[in-house]
């Protein structure tokens with residue numbers, strides 16, 4: 001649910017038939033997804049990333065990179081659509097994902113400082129406080 005709230009898209013065709021069936025049952029019981037065990041289990045999120053079902057997240061061991069599809073693919077939301085625009089459904093490649101919150105996605109990283117070089121930012125201590133420089 002957190003990933004969907006951040007605007008990420010999930011490819012329903014990359015889910016196993018058993019997961020698809022279980023998810024459909026849980027969403028039928030509660031269309032908001034709030035009580036869905038599958039949608040609220042971080043271990044399931046990891047499995048989805050590793051299965052390549054989280055569109056634009058490229059798994060590599062216990063890490064994940066991003067591909068162009070992160071920002072350039074949507075789904076048809078045929079399975080689920082979260083209030084913030086994240087969705088589960090068939091891939092629709094080439095569309096812009098206007099609901100992505102990149103800053104919030106980076107902020108969920110275990111070590112978001114590791115992302116500073118990618119963002120062309122540096123962190124320096126200044127009188128006991130940290131300050132971000134934009135070169």
Ligand code: HEC
Pocket residue numbers: 066067068069070071072102
């Ligand atoms: C972090 C999000 C993000 C990622 C990742 C990303 N893009 Fe984009 N892309 C954008 C945004 C936002 C725009 C629109 C920029 C603008 O209009 O100023 C854009 C615009 C484009 C355009 C221009 C489209 C047009 O009609 O003018 C192309 C082509 C494109 N991206 C290709 C790619 C490719 C290829 C990759 C992977 C190598 C990629 N993008 C990765 C966000 C992203």
